[in-house]
Amino acid sequence: MTAQRVLITAGAGGIGQAIAQAYDDAGARVHIADVDTDALGRITSGSDAVSGTAGDISKAADVARIIADVQEHLGGLDVLVNNAGISGPTAPVEDLPADAWDSVISVNLNGTFNVTQQAIPLLKESAAGSIIVMSSLAGRFGYPNRVAYSTTKWGLVGFTKTLALELGQYGITANSIHPGAVDGPRFRSVIAGRAELSGRTVDEELADALALQAVKRLVDPADIAAMVLFLTGPHGRSISGQMLPIDGDSKAAS
Numbered sequence: 552m553t554a555q556r557v558l559i560t561a562g563a564g565g566i567g568q569a570i571a572q573a574y575d576d577a578g579a580r581v582h583i584a585d586v587d588t589d590a591l592g593r594i595t596s597g598s599d600a601v602s603g604t605a606g607d608i609s610k611a612a613d614v615a616r617i618i619a620d621v622q623e624h625l626g627g628l629d630v631l632v633n634n635a636g637i638s639g640p641t642a643p644v645e646d647l648p649a650d651a652w653d654s655v656i657s658v659n660l661n662g663t664f665n666v667t668q669q670a671i672p673l674l675k676e677s678a679a680g681s682i683i684v685m686s687s688l689a690g691r692f693g694y695p696n697r698v699a700y701s702t703t704k705w706g707l708v709g710f711t712k713t714l715a716l717e718l719g720q721y722g723i724t725a726n727s728i729h730p731g732a733v734d735g736p737r738f739r740s741v742i743a744g745r746a747e748l749s750g751r752t753v754d755e756e757l758a759d760a761l762a763l764q765a766v767k768r769l770v771d772p773a774d775i776a777a778m779v780l781f782l783t784g785p786h787g788r789s790i791s792g793q794m795l796p797i798d799g800d801s802k803a804a805s
């Protein structure tokens with residue numbers, strides 16, 4: 552089998568980096584698009600099979616460059632992982648500045664649309680095309696003080712389900728993934744900050760954060776990556792139009 556050709560947006564950090572690493576380990580050829588030029592440089596210099604483009608997916612000109620680079624480096628595309636997303640500030644609806652609303656919509660919805668629209672012609676040429684969209688627990692529940700984030704993550708579900716219906720005839724699958732609380736330095740520092748404020752222990756704050764989950768465990772980014780590889784691999788060809796939570800069976804976004 553020839554190596555899969557994969558584009559990952561926001562692949563230079565966090566969950567996207569774990570996904571890029573998993574594809575690299577599996578022998579795929581990976582192209583990363585990310586706004587963080589330094590992080591991108593560190594990753595692409597570490598592997599011959601990983602290339603990258605510095606760019607912001609909310610800017611049409613950057614996306615055109617990203618897709619041109621994919622063509623040049625990979626010669627086509629089998630898998631698009633729409634991972635880039637920003638959360639915006641924490642504020643109730645009535646206090647959220649309009650420009651903060653706009654920038655979340657612009658990256659999460661417009662950016663994902665831009666990349667996907669331009670990638671579709673390449674995916675149609677693939678023998679086994681797949682699209683993954685990174686939604687969230689906030690794309691299954693309301694999320695107080697994060698209205699723009701939640702709105703876009705629900706919007707991406709309609710986007711994904713429409714892609715599945717339009718592109719199934721070309722053998723292209725499309726699925727959304729909905730992570731809950733993901734382990735990493737950012738989550739750990741939020742918990743440490745809460746403990747400092749409350750005077751409680753980090754373990755007590757962690758237990759509170761996990762109180763609405765059936766399984767009391769943070770999500771390992773490597774587990775999300777493994778799910779992405781399965782969905783876009785040979786045994787995932789009949790799975791499309793689905794929302795896949797990975798959140799320990801959470802009952803709310805908090």
Ligand SMILES: NC(=O)c1ccc[n+]([C@@H]2O[C@H](COP(=O)([O-])OP(=O)(O)OC[C@H]3O[C@@H](n4cnc5c(N)ncnc54)[C@H](O)[C@@H]3O)[C@@H](O)[C@H]2O)c1
Pocket residue numbers: 560561562563564565566567584585586587590606607608609634635636637638658662685686687688729730731732733
């Ligand atoms: N971390 C979580 O707990 C969690 C939970 C549910 C869903 N998600 C979703 O998973 C995805 C990745 O989240 P994360 O926490 O790993 O992200 P992150 O905040 O750690 O950022 C990952 C990368 O995104 C890049 N990036 C940001 N804006 C960009 C843009 N406009 N264009 C290109 N690159 C951009 C950053 O430079 C960074 O390298 C997001 O869509 C997020 O909403 C995350």
